[in-house]
Amino acid sequence: MTPSSPPRGTARPAVGRPPWVLVVPAVLGLAFLVLPLAGLLVRAPWATLPERLAEPQVLEALRLSLVTATVATAVCLLLGVPLAWLLARVSFPGRRLVRALVTVPLVLPPVVGGVALLLVLGRRGVAGQWLESAFGVTLPFTTAGVVIAEAFVAMPFLVISVEGALRGADQRFEEAAATLGASRWTVFRRVTLPLVMPGIVAGAVLCWARALGEFGATITFAGNFPGRTQTMPLAVYLALETEPEAAIVLSLVLLAVSVIILASLRDRWVSP
Numbered sequence: 001m002t003p004s005s006p007p008r009g010t011a012r013p014a015v016g017r018p019p020w021v022l023v024v025p026a027v028l029g030l031a032f033l034v035l036p037l038a039g040l041l042v043r044a045p046w047a048t049l050p051e052r053l054a055e056p057q058v059l060e061a062l063r064l065s066l067v068t069a070t071v072a073t074a075v076c077l078l079l080g081v082p083l084a085w086l087l088a089r090v091s092f093p094g095r096r097l098v099r100a101l102v103t104v105p106l107v108l109p110p111v112v113g114g115v116a117l118l119l120v121l122g123r124r125g126v127a128g129q130w131l132e133s134a135f136g137v138t139l140p141f142t143t144a145g146v147v148i149a150e151a152f153v154a155m156p157f158l159v160i161s162v163e164g165a166l167r168g169a170d171q172r173f174e175e176a177a178a179t180l181g182a183s184r185w186t187v188f189r190r191v192t193l194p195l196v197m198p199g200i201v202a203g204a205v206l207c208w209a210r211a212l213g214e215f216g217a218t219i220t221f222a223g224n225f226p227g228r229t230q231t232m233p234l235a236v237y238l239a240l241e242t243e244p245e246a247a248i249v250l251s252l253v254l255l256a257v258s259v260i261i262l263a264s265l266r267d268r269w270v271s272p
Helices: 020-043 046-053 056-089 095-107 110-121 128-135 143-168 172-179 184-212 216-221 232-242 244-264
Strands: none
Touching: 020 244, 046 056, 046 244, 056 095, 056 143, 056 184, 056 232, 056 244, 095 143, 110 128, 110 143, 110 216, 143 184, 143 216, 172 184, 184 244, 216 232, 232 244
């Protein structure tokens, strides 16, 4: 009986004894990634963890982080899904350049992103001084500034995920709907969005997780004011110098969120 061949694109598992020249650095790499997390779990104040989580500054930082990350994700969905559709479905001059610009925040140091936001949206920025003079709106060092900083660094995750889903979707369904008389907006709303919804959900989850953990752009553009701009990563940084146990508790919360995110996306990003 001939064994069935694995599906195309599926890697075969290694057969036989793996070479030590690969096993040793692989184990060292695994230890390098896991040991710091294990140290965090070992040093955690488990006996006083419920009391630590109930402290006002911890709850305030957690509440602000959840609210701003959720609002930032909503902003990314509102702007990022149409941008991904444009990159995936419309051919226009300079599309490669636009795609490169969209992905710049992925590799740009977050602090540099915060400085760039200050230069544009600050009180003396290109657009910031106009917003203040015309509408009395000041964005730096406010909760809205936190949302903007988080959306800036997180949106590329959503755009890349949705664009990939759009490129992989079967366009014959959209063409059939258009042939039957559906308008472009109806096709997009009733056909395209359901087709790429798994990619949108995955991108939104990654976007939310990235916004939740943002530090550099937030502290540069919005500052570190408790109750107004101090998110969990900023609270960890501040507590590390004065109250290390509180920093560990906040770090555990962020670690738990990261594990939950990876577990929820396992079927999409990790092959068994």
